[in-house]
Amino acid sequence: MYGIVDCDNCYVSCERVFRPDLKDKPVVVLSNNDGCVVARSNEAKKMGIKAGTPYFQLAQQFPNDKIAVFSSNYELYGELTGRVMEIIKLEAPAYFRYSIDECFVYFNSQFIIHNSRLGEADYSELKLWGENLHKRIKKSVGMPVSIGLGPTKTLAKLASHFAKKYPGYRHCCMIDTEEKRVKALKLYPIEDVWGIGRRYAAKLQALGVQNAYDFAQHHGDWVKATFNNIVIYRTWQELNGTDAVPNEEMAKKKSICTSRSFPGMISDLDTLKTHVSNYAARCAEKLRAQNTVASIIGVFVNTNFFREDLPQYWNFQEKRLIVPTSSTIDIVKAANEVLEKVFIQGYQYKKAGVIVMGIGPKSPVQMDLFDYNAEQFEKMKRLDKVIDHINKVNGSETVVLGSQQYTQKDGKGKVAIEREQSGACSNSAEHKQARPKVKAEVFANAIKHDFRSKNPTTRWSDIILLK
DNA sequence: TCTGGGGTCCTAGGACCC
């Protein structure tokens, strides 16, 4: 049996942990730069607010006192969902974190028998396990979760939707009999099935498939012939109760991307370099956090595709490194080199990003035979470690390279800034203040200050080598 | 004026090798 534990309206629920007064009120959370809606409370959904609605449209449609709007605060969401995962870890025999707000749980028959009163496989005890898990997480983190249980991951996902929809399930729905499976499939629209996206749903509907049951009833050969696609065939198998989606044990990412849209548009290379340096530094941190190194550093830039009146440009290029690295300095340097190649003067850029690929384990690292300075290598490694520690304790971007001089504050959403200025409670500020401040911040600021007037990258490495 | 960010997997076809 599989379980899926899914945080209800995750980002909204995180905000509500610090704002209990917003319970039962319409709440939405916006994307970066307050671009569009990424999370909605049930009340907001009922008002007809769709995911992805641009904020300016929302503001026109609903006055501010009708709906609570938050800029996103990913640090907070990461922290709270991390606590949810810690509890799952304690309660479940095996688990896999599937996304920021979802976690698969695997049960073997031993676990089920061990937890049953009768000393034999008894699924009703599993249902109780789910209900208790919900209570426990709600009580200690304040996060409401829904739990779906089923013989395959796809059926567990399906069950979790029913757990959310009908309070009678007490936040945990289980598909454990053929009768329940058929009933659930018949009630389930095909476009909501896990693994069936917009494209496939449209094709299936054109072929007369309205719900999951219609799809499952088709013959496997028909599915193969119609789609010639192993992924959708697995989904079909799973709906019919056959475990087919491989378990994802590997938690390490195969590529890492950091990208942002800019609040305005950027046309000069230097400003672009500042942003790209930041994204590159973030990628390096992510690499180090999972103990890996990368050998390919890619950079993309694009103009604003919504501005049909302006000339459009998009490009992506990459650089291959001889020695894979997770060093901030190396990756920032490579990213800036690639940026020079993709950048063309005369366009107004709206977005840029850094993607690192060719990811492998940190050691043993293949050394460049001709260009290897062991002493410097060790120094860089120690430096990155210190930076990660400082940034972890003080919030990210306390210490930055000279070339990445913008800070999180500059990029903070308009809504968050307005809220702070008006003196309204801002949980993002509170959250950060709750962290211990260390002297390192002073050190970091001093370094940042020192760089302002000089060539940042060169100066930074000078300092490392002196220390 | 305003339109997110970060991933995965699969497949077909070409380059290249012996």
Add this chain to the structure above:
DNA sequence: TCTGGGGTCCTAGGACCC
């Protein structure tokens, strides 16, 4: 006239997920 067969690696594109 007629032009092997088998393998690997890489890339681009298309689909999906949250």
